[in-house]
Amino acid sequence: MPSTNPLRPDAASALAAWEALVRANVEQMERLREAVLASGEDFWTGRTAAFRPGLRESPELAAIEALARPEDTWLDIGAGGGRFAVPLSTHVARVVAIEPSSAMRETLIEAARQPDAGSIEVVDLRWPPAADDTTVPVADVAFAANVLYDIADLGVFLDAMERHARRACIALVTDRAPSTPHPDVWLALYGEPLCALPALPELLAVLGALGRRVDVQTFPVRPSTPMTPEQAVDEMRWRYWVTPGSERAARLSALLVEHFGTADGMVVLPPRFNYLAVASWPSTAGASA
Numbered sequence: 001m002p003s004t005n006p007l008r009p010d011a012a013s014a015l016a017a018w019e020a021l022v023r024a025n026v027e028q029m030e031r032l033r034e035a036v037l038a039s040g041e042d043f044w045t046g047r048t049a050a051f052r053p054g055l056r057e058s059p060e061l062a063a064i065e066a067l068a069r070p071e072d073t074w075l076d077i078g079a080g081g082g083r084f085a086v087p088l089s090t091h092v093a094r095v096v097a098i099e100p101s102s103a104m105r106e107t108l109i110e111a112a113r114q115p116d117a118g119s120i121e122v123v124d125l126r127w128p129p130a131a132d133d134t135t136v137p138v139a140d141v142a143f144a145a146n147v148l149y150d151i152a153d154l155g156v157f158l159d160a161m162e163r164h165a166r167r168a169c170i171a172l173v174t175d176r177a178p179s180t181p182h183p184d185v186w187l188a189l190y191g192e193p194l195c196a197l198p199a200l201p202e203l204l205a206v207l208g209a210l211g212r213r214v215d216v217q218t219f220p221v222r223p224s225t226p227m228t229p230e231q232a233v234d235e236m237r238w239r240y241w242v243t244p245g246s247e248r249a250a251r252l253s254a255l256l257v258e259h260f261g262t263a264d265g266m267v268v269l270p271p272r273f274n275y276l277a278v279a280s281w282p283s284t285a286g287a288s289a
Contacts, residue, residue, distance in 0.1 A: 014209035015155045018202055022152040024195040032190050033241030034248055059219045060172060061087060063278045064143070067170060068092045073139040075164055077127045078147035080104050082111035082120070084172075088143075089118030096137060100126035128160030138164050142283070145172035149179070149197040154206060165283035173200040174273035181239045182270060185255045189240060189248065200277050212281040220275050226266035232256045236269065 003010040009017065065088065068074065072092040076085045079097035081104055089095045089112075097112070097120055099105050105122060112120040127147075129136045142165035151157045161169045177197040186194040207214050227235070233253045234244075242248045260267050 009205060009209050011155075011206075011209045011211075014206045018154050018198050018206055019152045021196070021198045021202065022150055025150070025197045026152075028192075028195045029241060034243045034246055058083070060217075060276055060278050063217045063219075064088070064170065064172070065091050067141070067168065067278075067280060069140070072141060072167075073137065075136070075139045075142045075161075077142060077144040077161070079108055079122075080145075081107035082117075084143070084145055085120055086111050086114070086117045089120050090116070092118070092140075094119045094121065096121045096123060096139060098123045098125050098127060098136065100124065128157050129164075136164060138166060140167045141165055141170060142168075143170045143172075146174070146178060148173060148203060149177035149199060158206075158210070162283045167283060168280055169283050170278065170280045171203065172276065172278055173203055174276045175200050176273050178272045179239055180272070181236075182259065185252070185259055186240065188255050189252055199273075200279070203279065207279070207281060212284070214279050214281045216277050216279050218275045218277045221271045221273060224269045224271055226262060226264075226268050229253050229257050229261075229265075229267050232260070232267040232269055 003013060061084070064084065068088060068091040070092065073094045073096065074088055074092050076088065076095055076097045079085045079095075079099045080101075082097065085095045085097040085108065095118070097108055099108055099122065102124075105124060108120075109122055111117065112122060123135060125133075125136065127144075142161040144161065148154065148157065148171060158169070176199045180196050180199075181194060183194045183196070204214060204216070230253075233249060233256065236256065237244065237249060237252065240248075240252055242252055256267050256269070260269055262268055
């Protein structure tokens with residue numbers, strides 16, 4: 001019988017609630033956005049530099065590395081430009097870095113060739129793999145950093161993680177999706193409330209409903225630094241799906257100044273999220289394999 005307690009949902013209810021949030025967000029973005037990708041265009045083209053290893057502080061990295069063992073093989077699902085795959089490769093025997101974006105893979109392959117990198121295999125794949133796909137090995141740990149937020153069928157995604165992990169699954173997740181616009185600015189810009197993507201609180205509800213024993217370590221984020229209104233719009237426009245030079249972009253600029261402007265004409269944006277978390281749980285499917 002389905003649970004009627006909203007704080008203790010059954011697995012089906014928790015997964016359905018997650019999917020509903022993702023689909024509501026997609027519907028809203030598709031209906032309102034100005035910025036639309038051309039057919040075949042890679043969203044990450046021109047944005048990969050920020051995902052190179054070592055370019056930004058990663059307070060959570062030490063906690064992730066503490067979960068590694070020297071003999072391990074790790075799957076880095078959605079490895080991006082190698083921000084975690086490269087440092088992890090020096091702590092384990094092998095990292096299989098899975099990345100569907102061609103732009104990100106170019107950056108990742110370049111990073112994997114650096115002298116300080118360990119054994120990294122790059123795989124062109126959008127997770128989850130098919131059940132009969134033999135290109136993805138069963139590893140010791142399946143790791144996914146900031147890739148779960150817009151996955152509608154989360155159950156299938158998590159099942160594949162556990163199917164390919166002998167020991168553990170690890171997810172790096174923030175308290176709200178990093179792409180989340182500010183709700184008040186969104187409301188003023190579009191005239192309707194934001195349909196936000198799920199994030200850490202919802203993931204913990206799902207994992208709890210699935211009966212997983214989850215360990216969570218959290219890490220605060222640094223405050224934002226001041227920037228010009230032009231820099232603020234350039235940084236935020238993809239979150240609000242506006243195109244450069246449009247009337248809506250000009251409106252967004254005015255709203256950012258109104259909400260976050262300082263006396264000296266700068267803008268201090270709120271953090272993209274309040275904290276990030278490393279959530280890990282034993283891979284029950286892998287343990288029984």
